[in-house]
Amino acid sequence: MSYEVRGVVARSKKAPVTVESILVPEPGAGEALVKVQACGVCHTDLHYREGGINDDFPFLLGHEAAGVVEAVGPDVTSVAPGDFVVLNWRAVCGECRSCRRGRPWYCFATHNASQKMTLEDGTVLSPALGIGAFAEKTLVAAGQCTPVDRRARPEVAGLLGCGVMAGLGAAMLTGEVSRGDSVAIFGCGGVGCAAIAGAVLAGATTVIGVDIDPRKLELAKSFGATAVVDAGTEDVVESVRALTGGFGADVCIEAVGNRKVFEQAFYARDLAGTVVQVGVPTPEMRLELPMIELFGRGGRIAPSWYGDCLPSRDFPMLVDLYLEGRLDLDRFVSETIGLDEVEEALHRMERGEVLRSVVVLGS
Numbered sequence: 001m002s003y004e005v006r007g008v009v010a011r012s013k014k015a016p017v018t019v020e021s022i023l024v025p026e027p028g029a030g031e032a033l034v035k036v037q038a039c040g041v042c043h044t045d046l047h048y049r050e051g052g053i054n055d056d057f058p059f060l061l062g063h064e065a066a067g068v069v070e071a072v073g074p075d076v077t078s079v080a081p082g083d084f085v086v087l088n089w090r091a092v093c094g095e096c097r098s099c100r101r102g103r104p105w106y107c108f109a110t111h112n113a114s115q116k117m118t119l120e121d122g123t124v125l126s127p128a129l130g131i132g133a134f135a136e137k138t139l140v141a142a143g144q145c146t147p148v149d150r151r152a153r154p155e156v157a158g159l160l161g162c163g164v165m166a167g168l169g170a171a172m173l174t175g176e177v178s179r180g181d182s183v184a185i186f187g188c189g190g191v192g193c194a195a196i197a198g199a200v201l202a203g204a205t206t207v208i209g210v211d212i213d214p215r216k217l218e219l220a221k222s223f224g225a226t227a228v229v230d231a232g233t234e235d236v237v238e239s240v241r242a243l244t245g246g247f248g249a250d251v252c253i254e255a256v257g258n259r260k261v262f263e264q265a266f267y268a269r270d271l272a273g274t275v276v277q278v279g280v281p282t283p284e285m286r287l288e289l290p291m292i293e294l295f296g297r298g299g300r301i302a303p304s305w306y307g308d309c310l311p312s313r314d315f316p317m318l319v320d321l322y323l324e325g326r327l328d329l330d331r332f333v334s335e336t337i338g339l340d341e342v343e344e345a346l347h348r349m350e351r352g353e354v355l356r357s358v359v360v361l362g363s
């Protein structure tokens, strides 16, 4: 048996998304059926629609979600119907070479549901990041469900499922920001503002937000940036150096997915500093750097997959910090919308009008 529900589908490259009837199978072995309560609109959904990730159209979009487990496959013990969960897109396998070496956050064989969700005519859907949560129900691997404290509102808890976790983790986990560090964040959208919040939580004393959009610079300040740089009018590298005693920042976080911005982050960093790459590049982007600059500056260039998070460890902890009033997740929610407003929300994101539009599907 399968369930017929409404979902937001990107049928072909650059075409507007549409709300379609989709068929979601009953959960089989290792799977969970989740009633989605809220799902944020992330820039990666736009990358999918633009064909920037791959060409496996049609996509079922949405991947930043929270909801309630409705049913589980016969062998599933990690979650049960009724659990309030945040969906994650890296369900660690526990068995691959990385998991076996004690580094599950890099898991090379993460799990998704094995059964496919389809359109009514049987066309198989590719769920964004193996989730597909702009839908009333979705089917995922049980390990993609991370139970958290149900007192958190779904529209904020769900944000931890992607962009906010990626940003917090880029600072706290990949960048290993610690007390007294100077940190520069390039791109102050949902991911970048979360990186700012993460740098503040980790004890950075200088936190610099860089963006081309003055509205984003104001948001950066509201998340705790101690200074901002307008990349539209200033020499970014010089400004970051000037704000860090002439040296550059200890940690520079690229949260745009842009070659020029990555280069700015590379050169705006102090000797032995770290560049964190959390913005997702498109396949055609190329980087050209003199090798002597790489060697001579030392330090690290660290790509950050999902903020190097371990959902089972980090989601409940961050929800607890939120409930204790120590991490402002509410501020990320610019607006709540319905399923049929996703296309417009993608445009609002492109125009820089929102940090996060969150689709709310009721509880």
Ligand SMILES: NC(=O)c1ccc[n+]([C@@H]2O[C@H](COP(=O)([O-])OP(=O)(O)OC[C@H]3O[C@@H](n4cnc5c(N)ncnc54)[C@H](O)[C@@H]3O)[C@@H](O)[C@H]2O)c1
Pocket: 042, 043, 044, 047, 162, 163, 166, 186, 187, 188, 189, 190, 191, 192, 210, 211, 212, 213, 216, 231, 255, 256, 257, 258, 261, 277, 278, 279, 280, 281, 304, 305, 306, 307, 349, 350, 352, 354, 355
């Ligand atoms: N690594 C991961 O696991 C992961 C997870 C989620 C999202 N992402 C990626 O992170 C990136 C940001 O996502 P988002 O949801 O915050 O997007 P967003 O659109 O909300 O934010 C992007 C920001 O970059 C700014 N910007 C654009 N050009 C700039 C420039 N030249 N200099 C400075 N700022 C500039 C924009 O004004 C905007 O504020 C995307 O590439 C997204 O795919 C990565």
Ligand SMILES: [Zn+2]
Pocket: 092, 093, 094, 095, 096, 097, 098, 099, 100, 104, 107, 108, 109, 110
């Ligand atoms: Zn693994």
Ligand SMILES: [Zn+2]
Pocket: 042, 043, 044, 045, 063, 064, 162, 163
């Ligand atoms: Zn995302």
